[in-house]
Amino acid sequence: MATGRAHRPATRSRGIPEATVARLPLYLRALTALSERSVPTVSSEELAAAAGVNSAKLRKDFSYLGSYGTRGVGYDVEYLVYQISRELGLTQDWPVVIVGIGNLGAALANYGGFASRGFRVAALIDADPGMAGKPVAGIPVQHTDELEKIIQDDGVSIGVIATPAGAAQQVCDRLVAAGVTSILNFAPTVLNVPEGVDVRKVDLSIELQILAFHEQRKAGEDAAGDAGVVPPVAARKQQHSTGSADQGPDGDVPAVMPA
Numbered sequence: 001m002a003t004g005r006a007h008r009p010a011t012r013s014r015g016i017p018e019a020t021v022a023r024l025p026l027y028l029r030a031l032t033a034l035s036e037r038s039v040p041t042v043s044s045e046e047l048a049a050a051a052g053v054n055s056a057k058l059r060k061d062f063s064y065l066g067s068y069g070t071r072g073v074g075y076d077v078e079y080l081v082y083q084i085s086r087e088l089g090l091t092q093d094w095p096v097v098i099v100g101i102g103n104l105g106a107a108l109a110n111y112g113g114f115a116s117r118g119f120r121v122a123a124l125i126d127a128d129p130g131m132a133g134k135p136v137a138g139i140p141v142q143h144t145d146e147l148e149k150i151i152q153d154d155g156v157s158i159g160v161i162a163t164p165a166g167a168a169q170q171v172c173d174r175l176v177a178a179g180v181t182s183i184l185n186f187a188p189t190v191l192n193v194p195e196g197v198d199v200r201k202v203d204l205s206i207e208l209q210i211l212a213f214h215e216q217r218k219a220g221e222d223a224a225g226d227a228g229v230v231p232p233v234a235a236r237k238q239q240h241s242t243g244s245a246d247q248g249p250d251g252d253v254p255a256v257m258p259a
């Protein structure tokens with residue numbers, strides 16, 4: 001897990017806990033799907049199931065937004081989409097730079113989901129002079145020499161790092177010095193940032209390792225079952241609770257880890 005702010009409060013300034021903030025994108029994704037189907041209202045149970053979250057937790061989360069729904073009717077889908085988008089700061093356009101345009105950086109640049117969620121890829125930056133000017137996802141790659149100018153000219157506050165691990169800290173330092181205050185780090189390394197800079201780390205191999213742990217545990221239980229041994233209660237409970245872990249922040253293991 002990367003280091004973000006040295007002493008990060010568990011609650012954001014407006015009183016919404018970090019765990020709730022981490023679930024808002026899950027609600028938004030489920031609500032957007034309902035909105036696309038022109039569904040006007042949704043019950044907390046239906047929405048909780050669609051988001052992969054416990055319904056009591058959902059109601060508590062929405063109470064932080066001041067949204068309580070109407071008894072017997074549920075929540076107004078369009079209004080909740082608006083409320084959550086506003087809370088997440090998605091009602092404005094966020095220019096994002098991606099640094100390191102190799103396999104992963106190019107895949108991220110080609111991902112259409114950023115634009116539809118309010119994130120505009122402002123620039124693709126790479127240290128390889130041979131890549132400068134070559135288009136990826138229709139955007140010409142720019143050399144790292146341009147990094148500071150791009151960030152300042154475009155008012156970029158979010159940077160994505162997809163460089164090899166050895167280059168990530170130096171790239172991070174340059175991004176921060178140029179004015180970036182939020183970093184999404186894909187490189188498998190811990191980044192040190194000054195106070196006021198948020199880092200989120202994505203590591204798919206860690207997610208796979210956690211799944212491997214559960215696979216191993218299930219295989220052990222199957223073997224015990226074949227031998228006529230009943231698994232201990234604690235193990236069975238744990239097996240049940242991991243059912244939500246793969247669905248993000250409602251479980252123990254968010255897909256994207258906080259700093």
Ligand SMILES: NC(=O)c1ccc[n+]([C@@H]2O[C@H](COP(=O)([O-])OP(=O)(O)OC[C@H]3O[C@@H](n4cnc5c(N)ncnc54)[C@H](O)[C@@H]3O)[C@@H](O)[C@H]2O)c1
Pocket residue numbers: 099100101102103104105125126127128144162163164165167170171185186187188202203204205
């Ligand atoms: N988090 C995940 O789940 C996940 C998944 C895949 C890869 N990764 C990581 O993402 C990173 C990129 O992987 P990849 O397969 O795309 O590698 P890659 O070698 O294909 O691409 C790396 C790119 O970074 C560029 N680069 C190197 N140093 C740079 C610097 N100082 N400034 C700017 N650009 C620089 C290189 O020129 C190259 O184009 C690696 O750290 C890898 O471990 C993470």
